[in-house]
Amino acid sequence: MKTIALAGIAAAIGLGSVTQANALSIDEIYAFGDSLNDCCINPAAPFTNGTETWLPNFSSLIGANYVEATAYNYAIGGAQSGHTNAIQSADTATFMTGLQAQVQRFQTAAPVIGSDDLAVIWVGTNDIWSSAYDQDQLFGVPGLDINKPLGNDPSAEALASYIAGNIQISIGHLSDSGFEQVMVLTPYDIGDAGLFDAVDGPAQNTAYSEALRNKLLTTYTMGIDTYVLDVVELIRDLQAGSPGNGFTQLGTNPSCSFGPIMCEGRLPSEQNEFIYYDFVHLTTATNAEVSTAAASLIDSGTPVARVPLPTTLLLVIGGIGMLSAGRQRRIG
Numbered sequence: 001m002k003t004i005a006l007a008g009i010a011a012a013i014g015l016g017s018v019t020q021a022n023a024l025s026i027d028e029i030y031a032f033g034d035s036l037n038d039c040c041i042n043p044a045a046p047f048t049n050g051t052e053t054w055l056p057n058f059s060s061l062i063g064a065n066y067v068e069a070t071a072y073n074y075a076i077g078g079a080q081s082g083h084t085n086a087i088q089s090a091d092t093a094t095f096m097t098g099l100q101a102q103v104q105r106f107q108t109a110a111p112v113i114g115s116d117d118l119a120v121i122w123v124g125t126n127d128i129w130s131s132a133y134d135q136d137q138l139f140g141v142p143g144l145d146i147n148k149p150l151g152n153d154p155s156a157e158a159l160a161s162y163i164a165g166n167i168q169i170s171i172g173h174l175s176d177s178g179f180e181q182v183m184v185l186t187p188y189d190i191g192d193a194g195l196f197d198a199v200d201g202p203a204q205n206t207a208y209s210e211a212l213r214n215k216l217l218t219t220y221t222m223g224i225d226t227y228v229l230d231v232v233e234l235i236r237d238l239q240a241g242s243p244g245n246g247f248t249q250l251g252t253n254p255s256c257s258f259g260p261i262m263c264e265g266r267l268p269s270e271q272n273e274f275i276y277y278d279f280v281h282l283t284t285a286t287n288a289e290v291s292t293a294a295a296s297l298i299d300s301g302t303p304v305a306r307v308p309l310p311t312t313l314l315l316v317i318g319g320i321g322m323l324s325a326g327r328q329r330r331i332g
Contacts, residue, residue: 024181024298026064027116028072031055032102032170033123035077035281036185039068042077047281049256049263049271054287054294055120061295064118071111074102078126080149081166086126087138088145099123103170106177113178118298121170122185124163125280128208129195131159153204160211168219175224181303183227183294186213188235192251194279218304225303229294235275238289246285249274256283 031037035047037055046053052068059066066072076097078085083098085091091098099121130146131154138144150159171182187209191202213232220226239250249256256263256274263277272285282290 024062024118024301025116026059026062026118026181026298027114029055029059029064029066029118029120030106030111030113030179031066031073031075031120031122032099032106033075033121034079034126035075036122036125037073037075037120038077038079039073039075040070041073041075045077047077048277048284048287050284050287054282054291057288058291058294061291062298071109074106075122076102079123080126080130080147081123081163081170082127082149084147084149086130086147088147089143091147099170100166100173103173107173110177115180117179117181119171119174119179119182120185121167121182123167124187124212125190127159127163128187128190128205128212129280132196132204132208156207156211159208160215163212164215164219167216168221171219171221171224171226175221179224181225181227182221183229183298184216184219185229185290185294186216186231188231188282189251190280192235193276193281194251194255218307220304220306222306227297227303229290229297231290234289234293235286238275238286247273247275249276251275255279 031039035042035045037053038045038047039053039055055066055073056068076085076090078087078090078097079102080086080098081100083091083096083101085097095101127149130148131150131152133146134152136145138146150162154162167184171184174182189206189209190196191204191206191209193205194202196202196205209232213230216228217230219228235251238245238247242248242250254274255276255278256266256271257278258265263271263274263283271283274283275286277283277286
């Protein structure tokens, strides 16, 4: 039995650098996360200047089916990566809004998942700004008390590990439910977007965003192909391409919304020049870039690969397996 187990370990974790190179055929898309994916549950959704998030355009580009309905989109504005919302009053005793609570509701609904269906997760933004925001209430407004998953100002490593761990737990549950592929989007640089504590400024949010991005880029879960879109790099590329790409209002923090007037008060041509819709969301022009990049990632057919073990450790595992086999032969 030991010989079989050790051989199984070597086979499972020793061939980790191989990735597929074929475009996926996606059927249905299911969405989870926060306001960047929310189409339906929060009455204010979608959180951009337009009638939809990035998901409908993404699904069209890859030839998939995406329905803007709660049976397909479980994302909720303000959701954090655990069970809670960034705003405490958004959660109740019977309805928690965080990513893991969303996945639990999905599992309770128990839809039949096909081998070509895709789960899309975009979450972490609300864990980050709430951790860096030193006030207990958002904008000092009573009733907008903030959930801080690790308290005020945790280390970047601790917060990134916490969020990535929650996402990986959720991916595991989605795999158990039948999904064979999932797409995870990293946060953008939240220091650019503008919701940060006045004392620490944007640098802390930037450090959190980069640390989580780095964790997610190596997220691997056995049994499910994980595609990770680096939105930090995507938006920095848009900023580097300005103004030739049409974006002239780049961050920290010109947003399309100004004063009490929402972005929609600007001319459409002006709206499309902004990367950020407000202090934490993206414009439709930026969402279009996200959908194009996500479609290219799916078309590439290159999920995150498991990290191969060092050759020396593989030799040790193989040697132990051969010793165990030799002992069994002598006993037999």
